[in-house]
Structure formats: structure tokens, C-alpha cells
Amino acid sequence: MSKLDHATVIGNELALRFEEGEELFLPLDLLRRACPCAACQGEPDALGRVLRPVQQIGPRGFELLRFQVIGGYALQLFWGDGHSTGIYSHDYLKRLAVLP
Numbered sequence: 001m002s003k004l005d006h007a008t009v010i011g012n013e014l015a016l017r018f019e020e021g022e023e024l025f026l027p028l029d030l031l032r033r034a035c036p037c038a039a040c041q042g043e044p045d046a047l048g049r050v051l052r053p054v055q056q057i058g059p060r061g062f063e064l065l066r067f068q069v070i071g072g073y074a075l076q077l078f079w080g081d082g083h084s085t086g087i088y089s090h091d092y093l094k095r096l097a098v099l100p
């Protein structure tokens with residue numbers, strides 16, 4: 001499990017540096033659209049089907065106000081429209097960063 005060494009917002013990207021030296025740059029709009037919380041990504045119904053909801057993103061929804069390190073394995077992001085239920089694991093952040 002890699003430890004997060006440093007995180008900061010640069011322009012419209014979240015820049016992360018992990019202990020082993022790996023650096024990630026994640027556009028804020030991509031991060032918000034990929035919010036992993038149940039309200040954004042949906043939950044499986046009784047038959048296991050996941051209906052992806054329409055994401056509610058407010059006018060300042062792509063503005064990252066602050067973030068909190070969760071237990072050394074994830075980041076919780078607090079957005080300008082008040083949304084903050086997404087917990088982004090380090091593995092998830094790394095997967096997002098390699099998407100085209």
C-alpha cells in the first residue's frame with residue numbers, strides 16, 4: 001500500500017505525490033465525474049443491476065475546496081457545491097490517472 005506524501009491543487013488539477021516518488025495529476029472535472037460515492041455511481045438493486053444515476057453537480061461542483069486524508073489509504077474530497085461523500089482510494093486515483 002503506497003502512502004501519500006503530498007497533495008495540492010495546481011490550477012485545475014489535483015497533484016499527488018506518493019512516498020515511492022510516483023506523481024499523479026488529476027483534472028478536477030474528471031475527479032468529480034468519477035466520484036465513487038453511491039449517489040454518483042449508483043448502488044446495485046436487489047437483482048445486482050446498477051443503474052447509474054444522473055450526477056447532480058452544482059455550479060461550483062468542479063471547485064475543490066479541501067481534502068482530507070482517510071486512514072492513509074484514501075482521500076475524501078470536498079467540492080464547492082457541498083458534495084463530500086466520495087472517498088477516493090489511492091488505487092482508484094491511480095487508475096483514474098491512467099485513463100486517456
Ligand SMILES: [Zn+2]
Pocket residue numbers: 035036037038039040041083085086
Ligand atoms: Zn459523489
